[in-house]
Each structure stands twice: as C-alpha cells, then as structure tokens.
Amino acid sequence: FPFTTFYCLIVCIINGTVMYLRRLVTRYGRRLIAAAVFVFIILVWLAPRSLVDHVNLEHHGMLVGRVLKTDYHDAEYEARELQQVGLGELGAVAVLPTSISEKEKDDLYKVNGFNARLSDEIALNRSLKDIRHPKCRQRLYLSELPTAALVVPFHNEHWSTLLRTAFSAYNRSPKHLLKEIILVDDASTKDFLGKKLDDYLAEHLPIARVIRLPGRWGLIRARLEGAKHATADCLVFLDSHTECSTNWLPPLLEPIQQDYRTAVCPFIDVIDFENFEYRAQDEGRRGGFDWEFFYKRLPLLPEDEASMPEPFKSPVMAGGLFAISTKFFWELGGYDPGLDIWGGEQYELSFKVWQCHGQLLDAPCSRIGHIYRKFAPFPNPRKDNFVARNYRRVAEVWMDEYKQYLYARQPGWLQISTGDLKDQHAVRERNKCKPFSWFMSEVAFDLVKHYPLVEPPDYCNGTIQNMAEPKLCVDTQMKGQFDRLDSMDVCTGSDQQQFQLTGYKDLRPHKSHNCWDVPDLAAERAPVLLFGCHKGLGNQMWSFDMATNTIRFGQYASHCLDANVATKELFVAKCNSSSSTQRWRWSHINEQRLAMYNKLDPLPS
Structure with a gap:
C-alpha cells in the first residue's frame, strides 16, 4: 500500500509538471527557445580556450582566441625554391663567370652603380635564405586582410634588377592579397624599358603594368602618380632594385587592418652591390634623424626587444619601402607634390603620420633586400639645390620651433625659396595635427640624447x-x-x-x-x-x-x-x-x- 501511494504521487507530480511546461511552451515558446539559444551562445563564448584547443578551420584559417587567423606561408613554393640550383641561389655570394670580360662588367657598372652584369647571370626568381626571426615561421595573421597595390617608380633601372623586384614580390605574396603591380617609368631613356618591357610583362607577369610619365618628375611625384592609378585597399611602395623575402606581405598588412591610420615598414636587408649576397643589415633599430636631416638609427626600446618579432613603433621611416592604407595616404594629402625629385619625403610623411593621429611601425617578420649603390650613376636632373628646398618645405610646415636647429647648421637653407605652402598648411589644419613638440616628447623622446639640438664641441x-x-x-x-x-x-x-x-x-x-x-x-x-x-x-x-x-x-x-x-x-x-x-x-x-x-x-x- 505505501508503495502504491508513493508511485501515484510521483506520477501526479510528473503529469502536473508536463502540463505546466506545455502551457509555458504554448504561451512563451518562441521566447524560451530564443533565450535558450542566447544562453548557449554566451556559454560557448565565455568558455576558456588554451592554445592547444584552437579549432582548426581547414579552409578558412585557425581560431586563435576568438580571432580567425591564417598561416600564409606557401610551403609548396618554398620547397621548390630549395631545389633551385644556380648562381646566387639562397642569396649566396655570386661571382661573374670568367668568360665575361672586365670591360663588359665595367660598362654596365658605370651606368648603374652596381654590378649589373652579374645581376643578369642570376635568376629573376632566385631563392633567398629565410633569415627572419625564428618565431616568424609560426606567426599567424588575420584571415581578413586588405588588398595591396605595389607601386615601384624607376628611372633607367637595369632590366634584371627591375624584373627581380616585381617577380620576388609576386612569387612570395598571397595571390589574393596582391591586387596589382604598378611600375612607374620616370622618363627612362633605355630602349629595353619601353615596348620590350611592356611585352615581357604582358606575357610573364600580367598582374604588372607600366605607367609612363611625360617628363622627369622625380621619385616623389612618380610615387604619387602610381598611387593615383592604384585600386587596392593599401599602397605598398618599393624601390626598383629590391627583393622581397619569405611571406613579406601579410606582416605589413595586418597592422593596417587593425588600425587604418598606420604605416608599416619592413626590415630592410642588404643586397651587396658587388656580389649580390643577401644579408641582414641588423636585427632592428628605430628610425631617426640628425639636425642636418641625415637619416639615423636609434636603439630598440627594452619592451621592443622583449616582444620581438612583434611590430614596434618607429619615429621615422628609412625611405621608400613601406605600406599604408590608401584611405589614410590621401587623408594626409599623399606626399607634398611640391617636393622635387627626391629628398625629405620620408621625413614629411613620417611627421604627418604621427602628428595627424596615426602611427608608424616596423614589422620584423617582413624583410626586403635593397641594393645600396656604390655610387649614384645619374646626373643631377635640376640646376638648383632641390634637396635643400625639399628639406625647408618639410621644416616650415611640420617642425614648428624645432626648425631653428636645422637652420643653425645649414643657414644657407634660409636663402632658398620654399614656394607656396598654402595647401600643405591646409592638410595640417584639416587633420587637426599635433605640434612637433608633441612628436619630440612622445615619439622621438630619446632623439636628442643621441643627436643633441646643439652639437658638442670637438675633442x-x-x-x-x-x-x-x-x-x-x-x-x-x-x-x-x-x-x-x-x-x-x-x-x-x-x-x-x-x-x-x-x-x-x-x-x-x-x-x-x-x-x-x-x-x-x-x-x-x-x-x-x-x-x-x-x-x-x-x-x-x-x-x-x-x-x-x-x-x-x-x-x-x-x-x-x-x-x-x-x-x-x-x-x-x-x-x-x-x-x-x-x-x-x-x-x-x-x-x-x-x-x-x-x-x-x-x-x-
């Protein structure tokens, strides 16, 4: 009897509960389902994940924390590179074959400032040793990255070094990220840089095209013109005698994806002008300048060394190798079009980036080699001191009271006309840019320690x-x-x-x-x-x-x-x-x- 009573009681409770739940579902069904789904999502989102538990999403990347990331290394291409045999492969020292005369070498040396005849003996797609920081091999990048347009200005560049620049950039970048290669011909006079170059690119590298300027506009305006023709999300500027190394592009693009007001520079390695050996310049320094506008390098900060190879802040870029979002570049007015030929443009853009609420980073996992010529082979394209004029334009617009320290060392610059600066002052006003004193105290805070405002006396x-x-x-x-x-x-x-x-x-x-x-x-x-x-x-x-x-x-x-x-x-x-x-x-x-x-x-x- 007690068991029967207990059983009946349980059945009644269950039936009552079921009937109550039915009434709830009938009245609030949709709301209850939505609430359950919401609670489930929150629980999944808050669930802790260790690196070991990252979910491998085979075709889309890997979930790191809660961000989708991708390994952009092209393992198949890198394996093929290791099988290549020939002069200068893996960036090794190369020597001209004895069958080539000294006269043939010297004739090309005189018009290029480097051993161009040796360059012709080296494959356009030669392999390079991976000299990046060891952690770069395991580094993942955001799966959603902006597209890039590569802009390469050139004037009478040698055939093989120009093409090696383009091929190395294309071969070692994710193809869906590199949208276009724009070569800007600054009034070259060498025959092979005309129709022969156009035909070669059309057959072997159709992603690349040549924009030809009507006269000698100079490096700065050539970059500007190339940027005007670009259609990608980001602009990547390179010189015309460079070589991009393993997985060079994603490290430049990721910081821009995270904050579009960012310019990013690669580590610039050295391609020897005599034997074309590819070697490191160093393992990281911050960009600076002295008070005659000579580019200098500042030591890394302790926190930068500790977090290597993560990108780190740098006051000034070295020159023409960097990436920047197209939107931010034009918000800053691009380069000052009043800057002629070359000189001062890296300071102008660096100051603008920082003072106009952006940031300039160096990305250690992006390495690009550059030929530093033994001598400049081109005559001065202008009769006046265009470099000093450029420097003065930069100083007058961006450096405020600090320009006096330049003029103290170079008083002759004060005699050079700057030309009209109205548009450049408007850029600064429109972007509500910060004073140069802010740049010196917050960005280049240790510059005067290494390069004092007033020169110390000689011993x-x-x-x-x-x-x-x-x-x-x-x-x-x-x-x-x-x-x-x-x-x-x-x-x-x-x-x-x-x-x-x-x-x-x-x-x-x-x-x-x-x-x-x-x-x-x-x-x-x-x-x-x-x-x-x-x-x-x-x-x-x-x-x-x-x-x-x-x-x-x-x-x-x-x-x-x-x-x-x-x-x-x-x-x-x-x-x-x-x-x-x-x-x-x-x-x-x-x-x-x-x-x-x-x-x-x-x-x-």
Whole structure:
C-alpha cells in the first residue's frame, strides 16, 4: 500500500509538471527557445580556450582566441625554391663567370652603380635564405586582410634588377592579397624599358603594368602618380632594385587592418652591390634623424626587444619601402607634390603620420633586400639645390620651433625659396595635427640624447701629422663611403687633410658624414674604412692620448693608428710605445674637454 501511494504521487507530480511546461511552451515558446539559444551562445563564448584547443578551420584559417587567423606561408613554393640550383641561389655570394670580360662588367657598372652584369647571370626568381626571426615561421595573421597595390617608380633601372623586384614580390605574396603591380617609368631613356618591357610583362607577369610619365618628375611625384592609378585597399611602395623575402606581405598588412591610420615598414636587408649576397643589415633599430636631416638609427626600446618579432613603433621611416592604407595616404594629402625629385619625403610623411593621429611601425617578420649603390650613376636632373628646398618645405610646415636647429647648421637653407605652402598648411589644419613638440616628447623622446639640438664641441680637429715623418699628413684623397682610407700626402692643410675627433667620439673628415671605421682587427695591419657615421661608438670609437700622442681605436684602446711612411699607407695595429710611426700631432686640441673624455657621453655600454 505505501508503495502504491508513493508511485501515484510521483506520477501526479510528473503529469502536473508536463502540463505546466506545455502551457509555458504554448504561451512563451518562441521566447524560451530564443533565450535558450542566447544562453548557449554566451556559454560557448565565455568558455576558456588554451592554445592547444584552437579549432582548426581547414579552409578558412585557425581560431586563435576568438580571432580567425591564417598561416600564409606557401610551403609548396618554398620547397621548390630549395631545389633551385644556380648562381646566387639562397642569396649566396655570386661571382661573374670568367668568360665575361672586365670591360663588359665595367660598362654596365658605370651606368648603374652596381654590378649589373652579374645581376643578369642570376635568376629573376632566385631563392633567398629565410633569415627572419625564428618565431616568424609560426606567426599567424588575420584571415581578413586588405588588398595591396605595389607601386615601384624607376628611372633607367637595369632590366634584371627591375624584373627581380616585381617577380620576388609576386612569387612570395598571397595571390589574393596582391591586387596589382604598378611600375612607374620616370622618363627612362633605355630602349629595353619601353615596348620590350611592356611585352615581357604582358606575357610573364600580367598582374604588372607600366605607367609612363611625360617628363622627369622625380621619385616623389612618380610615387604619387602610381598611387593615383592604384585600386587596392593599401599602397605598398618599393624601390626598383629590391627583393622581397619569405611571406613579406601579410606582416605589413595586418597592422593596417587593425588600425587604418598606420604605416608599416619592413626590415630592410642588404643586397651587396658587388656580389649580390643577401644579408641582414641588423636585427632592428628605430628610425631617426640628425639636425642636418641625415637619416639615423636609434636603439630598440627594452619592451621592443622583449616582444620581438612583434611590430614596434618607429619615429621615422628609412625611405621608400613601406605600406599604408590608401584611405589614410590621401587623408594626409599623399606626399607634398611640391617636393622635387627626391629628398625629405620620408621625413614629411613620417611627421604627418604621427602628428595627424596615426602611427608608424616596423614589422620584423617582413624583410626586403635593397641594393645600396656604390655610387649614384645619374646626373643631377635640376640646376638648383632641390634637396635643400625639399628639406625647408618639410621644416616650415611640420617642425614648428624645432626648425631653428636645422637652420643653425645649414643657414644657407634660409636663402632658398620654399614656394607656396598654402595647401600643405591646409592638410595640417584639416587633420587637426599635433605640434612637433608633441612628436619630440612622445615619439622621438630619446632623439636628442643621441643627436643633441646643439652639437658638442670637438675633442681635436684640423690636420693629423705623422711625427715620424712630419712632412706627411693623413689625406682622404677624395675617398668616399665604403672606400679604404689608406693614404698620407705632403702636408698642405687642404680640405682633404682636415679631420675631426668629434664630441660623439668618432673620427671623420671635416663636415663629413662618413667616419673612420675598423670592421675587423684580425689582421696585423687592419684597414681603416670610410663608412656612414652611426654615433654609436663600437667600430667607430676613437680617442687621442695626449701623453703618448697616439690615436687609439675602440673601447679598450688596445690598437693605434699606424703608418708605413715609405709607402704612405695607413692602418691600425696593436699599440707599441716604442713605435714612432704611431705618434701623431693634431693642429688643434681641446685639452680641457679631452681631459674629461672618459666621463662624457656617449659612454660604452
């Protein structure tokens, strides 16, 4: 009896509950279903995910956290590259075959400033070694990225280097992201850059087309004209003698997808002008400038090094290799069309990006090689000082009170007309751009530490006379960057015999931006080269010991400037207190400052 009663009670409760739920469903059915679906979605959204539990969406990418990302590496193409055999493959040092004459090499060298004949022996699609940071191989990027138009201006570029630029960009980029390649011909006179180039591209690279300018407009306006013809979401500008490396494009596009007011630069590697070796320039520096508008490099911040290879902020871009959203580029007015040929455009655009509420980043996982010519092969296309005029236009529009520090070093710029600046001031007003003092305090906050507003005085300057043979002085003999400084001549006090041991502790020809550089001390007589001053001590650090009259090299001052007075050869050797050829006399010494040498910045780290 108790069991029967209990059973009946349970049945009644169940029936009552079912009937109640039926009435609820009948009255509120749709609302209840919607509420259940909503609760389910919220629970799924809030559910924790570890990296191991990422959902692999085979054709669309991978869900990282709650963002869809993709591995854009082309494994099949990279595998084929590794099988390629030939001169310069994997970016290795190449040498001209002995069957090619020196005259043939020299003729092309003179009109290009690099070993163009060797370039012709290297495949247009040569392979490159992957020298990116190891984490770049595993890096995923947003599955939804903007499309890109590649804009490459050129003037009398060599055939193989121009085509290698285009092919490397196309071959190593996701095809759905690279929408077009626009080559802008700035009044080239070489026959093969006409119809032959058009026909070749139509057959072998139809994504590329050539826009021809009616006259010599210069690099800056050529870029502007190319941008006007572009139809993609983003503009990517490259020089005409570059090579794009593995997966170069997605790292440039992702920051722009996240914030369209962003410009992104790749790491710029070096393609050797003589042997076409592809090598790293360094593993990251921030862009800067000195107060004569020479491009300089600033050290990475600790947080940038810790998060490598994530993109990091940089005050100034190096030049013509960068990506920017088409929308933002034109909001900024593009480049100032009043800037002529080349010079100053990287400062103008960098200042505009930062001061007009954008940001400039360097992307370590995007690496592009660039040929730095041994010399400029083209004559000056203008009779006036167009570079100084460009610099002054940039300074007058964007630098506010800081322009005085440029003019203090280059007072002649004040005599050069800027032309009409009304449109450029309107760009600044329209975008409600910030003052240059904001840029200096918030973006380039450490610039003046490395490049002071007022130059520190020299430790020594004037002629450098050898005390073993007093009639001989160090002489540059018109040597330039990358050349060996290896000579002395009869002391005359000429401009070629004037030098400075500067407040940055480097040694350079007077008013030059090339410094004495000793890259290798292994040899008994180590050569002294002329190389761009970096003001970072290291292999450009020099001192003068007044007690011994020796010019000492490096942080530890163990090696001294020496000479063979018979052959008039200069070199660096281990310091020897008994060697008379290691003793030198400066014509001017700042004894008070020199006595403080070891206490004054910059100091070795």
